[in-house]
Amino acid sequence: MAMWELIKANKRKSVILFLSMGASLILLGYLIGAAFFPPSGGMTGLFVALCIWVVLSLISYSSGDAIILSLSKAKEVSHDVHPQLFNIVEEMKIAANLPYMPKVYIIPERAPNAFATGIKPEKSAIAVTAGLLSSLNRDELQGVVAHEMSHIVNRDVLFMTFAGMLLGTIVILSQVFLRGLWYSSGSSRRYRSSRSSKGQGQAQLVIMVVAIVFAILAPILARLLYFAISRKREYLADASSVRLTRYPAGLASALKKISSTSVDLSSANKVTAPMYIINPLKPKGRRVSNLSSTHPPIKERIKILRSMMHGANYSDYQKAFSRVKGKPSGIIPASGLRETGVIPIRKAYVEKEAKRGKKKGMRDVGDLMRAVNKYAFLACVCGLKIKVPPNFRKPRIPCPRCGRQLEVPLAELAAVTAAAESAMGEKGKKEAEQTGPEVSSYIRKGKGWETFSCPCGRSLQISPSFSASHIVCNSCGRKTEIKG
Amino acid sequence: MWKWILLAVIVIGAFFLVGIYNALVRLRNRVKNAWSQIDVQLKRRHNLIPNLVETAKGYMTHERDTLENITKARGQAVSAEGMADKSKAESALGGAIGRFMLVVENYPDLKANQNFLALQEELTSTENKIGFARQSYNDQVLFFNNKIQMFPSNIVAGMFNFKAGEFFEIEEKEAREVPKVDFS
Known part of the structure; x- marks a missing residue:
């Protein structure tokens, strides 16, 4: 009241x-x-x-x-x-x-x-x-x-x-x-x-x-x-x-x-x-x-x-x-x-x-972004969690740590991409083409190897010798500026 | 002339009566609606507990009592009828859950279990929802009871037999008791 x-x-x-x-x-x-x-x-x-x-x-x-x-x-x-x-x-x-x-x-x-x-x-x-x-x-x-x-x-x-x-x-x-x-x-x-x-x-x-x-x-x-x-x-x-x-x-x-x-x-x-x-x-x-x-x-x-x-x-x-x-x-x-x-x-x-730790926090953010972008999460018996992007099209994937072959839920992934495409529609596609690659930014913490995730969910890595001003994601084409 | 005045008074009085009656019905329905909100959350809590006990059983081998208490309190809460009984049973259940959560602190393996973590989040959230729903239910009961007891709506309430609503109290024993200090 x-x-x-x-x-x-x-x-x-x-x-x-x-x-x-x-x-x-x-x-x-x-x-x-x-x-x-x-x-x-x-x-x-x-x-x-x-x-x-x-x-x-x-x-x-x-x-x-x-x-x-x-x-x-x-x-x-x-x-x-x-x-x-x-x-x-x-x-x-x-x-x-x-x-x-x-x-x-x-x-x-x-x-x-x-x-x-x-x-x-x-x-x-x-x-x-x-x-x-x-x-x-x-x-x-x-x-x-x-x-x-x-x-x-x-x-x-x-x-x-x-x-x-x-x-x-x-x-x-x-x-x-x-x-x-x-x-x-x-x-x-x-x-x-x-x-x-x-x-x-x-x-x-x-x-x-x-x-x-x-x-x-x-x-x-x-x-x-x-x-x-x-x-x-x-x-x-x-x-x-x-x-x-x-x-x-x-x-x-x-x-x-x-x-x-x-x-x-x-x-x-x-x-x-x-x-x-x-x-x-x-x-x-x-x-x-x-x-x-x-x-x-x-x-x-x-x-x-x-x-x-x-x-x-x-x-x-x-x-x-x-x-x-x-x-x-x-x-x-x-x-x-x-x-x-x-x-x-x-x-x-x-x-x-x-x-x-900071590392755990960063990993949580990355996982969350992937979940939002409808990645499939595969748990291997050895304890490793493998993240598969929705546009992945192979039926099996080897675990990077132990080499076991894991089944990829292809039907689920296909449903996700189809739904995303139909939701975007013609208009959305046109807009996406017009706006082109988007730019986000990442601030370096030190001089060593660093991993972070692109807004699309893919992990990007920078080496100690990396010196360019930006990095382009291989799966979505977004540019990420590297600062610091 | 007098006839007309009398008629006007009667008509106006009738309008007042109808207005007050409708207001009372509206408030009573709000109380009912608020109660159903609590009920949904209480049922949810009852449904979560068997899963919780099942998950914890494997880890908490030395805490048979705590787990049995929770199950017993749940059974009583499910079968409780009437507001007073329900309040009592639900606060007992809340206490049992609280003790269980304290004991959980001693079992790091259990706390790391993904399934248990998800259940714990659901349980915490349900407790919160019960708290918030209870608050809004008690607010509605207060409005309704005020209306029933105040003049002139108390006359209409008496005529149509509106009964005052019952508050849903949960006793928080720990909060009210003065902590005992022992220096021996």
């Missing part, structure tokens, strides 16, 4: 910010129209601006989820690929009282990160990277999944999509206007002054100047508003995550682990960046100014979570927030704070974290 009121109040605040963005779009459209086509062009400009926004919003409403998931190269997985992830998503679904089970996606990348989509709640999805799964323990993963689940429950995705489209329209309009002005400045003014009287010309000049100033300012203003909405919602999702899991330390240490990674998320870009739990594009070491960021500073988020000691309620988060920031916050709407009763913080599940 409280959750629903909270969403409503949250909506109201964001709606105000949203409306101010809408107002600047309308004003911009009107001014541009008035400047270009006097005297009655204002309404035309306004109409065109709204049309662009409606078209963009309709596209993103109907297929935004699919676009984002395919941009990030996420693959839908079943319970068997990673039972723990699947279980945790289901736990959080129960905790959040969500009527639908979100789909679970894994992104075959080493950088730890996660995001949620779900413009329509019944089609929501949670995507996490393979690197996240191998580096977090159960409690931490639960914190991250709860954060994403809160985005779904709070309807953040829908809201951020429409706000993003508003921002996009404003940027497009002002760019077109300013560039158009640059190329046609001389001719149009001469043409206008010859037709209109002196008084009208002056009024026209004023409108022109106002339009130019506004076209420069509007995108900046809209961006700041957009970022303000986005940051607010990140804090709220953190607070809801704690309330769902009742374990703030889990999310805190997950955020720490995610932010201290040295691997880049190569499939993230400017469009998808605001969706992730931690901004994947932030250059390391740079202090991000508060106003121009989609995410709140990670250190503060961790500090707030770590200073929650007495309970996992919204009011506890609020208290911790004011203590850390030194000012009262408007993050949690009043209805969330009215909740009475203490929700105690629970104990950790994982008491002793299994010590795992």
Whole structure:
């Protein structure tokens, strides 16, 4: 119940910010129209601006989820690929009282990160990277999944999509206007002054100047508003995550682990960046100014979570927030704070974290990527695990260690490749051809032999004498940059 | 004139009655739905235990008691009827599982068994799901009971014999007992 009121109040605040963005779009459209086509062009400009926004919003409403998931190269997985992830998503679904089970996606990348989509709640999805799964323990993963689940429950995705489209329209309009002005400045003014009287010309000049100033300012203003909405919602999702899991330390240490990674998320870009739990594009070491960021500073988020000691309620988060920031916050709407009763913080599940070497971690990521890409796993009697790519076509394979002949489940592999091809279809194939080989990156750790896996799942090896800038995968043709 | 006023009062009263009645039914259905969520998870836990015992048997030769306790507690939980009995039996089962998990720490071979690890993950997750489902069930029961006891809906509840829901409590003995300190 409280959750629903909270969403409503949250909506109201964001709606105000949203409306101010809408107002600047309308004003911009009107001014541009008035400047270009006097005297009655204002309404035309306004109409065109709204049309662009409606078209963009309709596209993103109907297929935004699919676009984002395919941009990030996420693959839908079943319970068997990673039972723990699947279980945790289901736990959080129960905790959040969500009527639908979100789909679970894994992104075959080493950088730890996660995001949620779900413009329509019944089609929501949670995507996490393979690197996240191998580096977090159960409690931490639960914190991250709860954060994403809160985005779904709070309807953040829908809201951020429409706000993003508003921002996009404003940027497009002002760019077109300013560039158009640059190329046609001389001719149009001469043409206008010859037709209109002196008084009208002056009024026209004023409108022109106002339009130019506004076209420069509007995108900046809209961006700041957009970022303000986005940051607010990140804090709220953190607070809801704690309330769902009742374990703030889990999310805190997950955020720490995610932010201290040295691997880049190569499939993230400017469009998808605001969706992730931690901004994947932030250059390391740079202090991000508060106003121009989609995410709140990670250190503060961790500090707030770590200073929650007495309970996992919204009011506890609020208290911790004011203590850390030194000012009262408007993050949690009043209805969330009215909740009475203490929700105690629970104990950790994982008491002793299994010590795992780096090598084991890397191998886990590789195995997970292969599982996502539908590799067949053959266990040999000698203890070796052999991974067979789905396009493998020989009926038997010798074990590299003991030489025993192993049967390859050809029928299974063939079914997988056939399904992948039919799912891709003609359109997908064309896209794949256009985009060409993709580029990912790997950072060398030392000077010796090193093995890592290509996003397609194949193992790649670099020798101590390797000195080129990139390596090309033999089975999928992807380029992987070698850094360091 | 008086007739009309009387009629209006009756009609408005009837509307109120219907509204309150419907609200009560809605809340009661929510409680039922929340209970079925718990029930699904409890059944899941019951189904997992025989597999768990079977897997552990080979490794835990010296822990016959622990395994028997778990099996017995499961049998009682499966056959328990009524909310009070169920709460009791399920918390006993939870305790038995907890003790079992503590004992497992002494058997590294068992902990390395792939099959056992998968079962353990399923069991942990089921315990969590029971916890979360229980929380939302108790929330719903609280809303329903408040509605039944508060004026004016308590009158309607009395007329149509709505009975207060029972909370599903699981006793966590370790959490409530004060730890004993022994310096001898």
